[in-house]
Amino acid sequence: MNEYPYPMLEPPVMIYPKTTDKSADLKVHEWIENAGSSSLDWEKYDVTILGVPLSKSSISTSAASDNPEAMRQVWKSFSTYNLEEDIDLAQLKVMDLGNVRQHATDISLTHQKTKEAMEAMRIHHPHTLPVVLGGDHSITAMLVKGLKQSHPDESIGILQLDTHFDLRDTNEFGPANGTPIRNLLESGTIQGKNVHNIGLHGFFNARELKDYADEQGVHYTTMKQARKKGMTQVVEEALNQLSRSVDTIYLTVDMDVLDITHNPAAPAATPGGMYTHELFEMVQQAGEHPKVKAMDIVCLDPRKDIQSIGVKSAVHVMLSFLTGVCKRKGR
Structure with missing residues (x-):
């Protein structure tokens, strides 16, 4: 496909110069290509990046x-070379598609465009793996609905790394950042038994949400349980269970899953959460699984960040996931 197939998107704003020295160590900004920069052979790309800069739908500021x-x-700030895994991500061809166009006041219209963007990604180049940069967690419901719309006969499961259930009542809050999983359940897009949430902890979820999760058959593992059992084992068991039940696994990473000392930039940052090295290992593990076919990174507020701790952690999450994708492909 030689034409830009996304009328609902704004092409990338930041266009970095690319090095012509193939022997040089690449930085990530030199590696990721830009959809608006030249005529493209879409078939050559492994990963497509999409920005969804929406936070008007957040319950909290x-x-x-x-x-x-x-x-x-x-x-x-990042190289494409992962020292710990001895893997260079530059072997993947990655395309930044830009951002979903935002309406100044109409959240439902922006949600619709977000759904359409994911649907277009799966229709125009289904061989690529979508990586979505949010935005608040409300976008996850729209992205998964777009995924389902493009492949109506495929069942979808969710691996959710999060401090919260995100099962608040849609009648009260609407399609907000506290309701995406409930939105997907109530719309029939997914089944409760095909949701695995890892990272819940502390005093940040109401009992009624736990009761609703139990009623719907949602699987969840608290931070205390995950650390006792072992993070790697918990993720492996979740992926194995999902892979037996669904065709596609969608990974959603709410950055508030990190402890507040590891990520002060999450609007709902809390103590008692995950550490960065635990999160990086978990998303890499998910990236290695062949049924994980899309992921998003949501709920990070750069204005609350300190020395880019949160933002750099989010980029590390993206690159860790792509490290897993490289290992999946045997590269």
């Missing part, structure tokens, strides 16, 4: 709308 561009800005 949030500038998560700034996050996609904030992540792109710190790409310069």
Whole structure:
């Protein structure tokens, strides 16, 4: 496909110069290509990046709308080479498609465009793996609905790394950042038994949400349980169970899953959460699984960040996931 197939998107704003020296160590901003920069052979790409800068749908005050561009800005701080795995991500061809167009006041219209964007990604180049930079967690419901719309006969499961259930009542809150999983359950897009949430902890979820999760058959593992059992084993068991039940696994990473000391930039940052090295290992593990076919990174407010701790952690999450994708492909 030689034409830009996304009328609902704004092409990327940040266009970095690319090095012509193939022997040089690449930085991430030199590696990721830009959809608006030249005529493209879409068939050659492995990964497509999409920004959804929406935070008007957040229950709490949030500038998560700034996050996609904030992540792109710190790409310069990262190399494509992962020392710990001895893997160079530059073997993957990655395309930044830009951002979903935002309406100034109409959240439902932006949600619709987000759904259409994911549907278009799966129709125009279904061989690529979508990586979405949010935005608040409300976008996950729209992205998964777009995925389902493009493949109506395929069943979808969710691996959710999160401090919260995100099962608040849609009648009260609407399609907000506290309701995406319930939105998907109530719309029939997914089944409760095909949701695995890892990272719940502390005093940040109401009992009624736990009761609703139990009624729907949602699987969940608290931080205390995961650490006792072992993070790797918990993720492995979740992926194995999902892979037996669904055709596609969608990974959603709410950055508030991190402990507040590891990520002060999450609007709902809390103590007692996950550590960065635990999160990086878990998303890499998910990236290795052949049924994980899309992922998002949501709920990060750069305006609350300190020395880019949160934003750099989010980029590390993205790159850790792509490290897993490289290992999946045997590269």
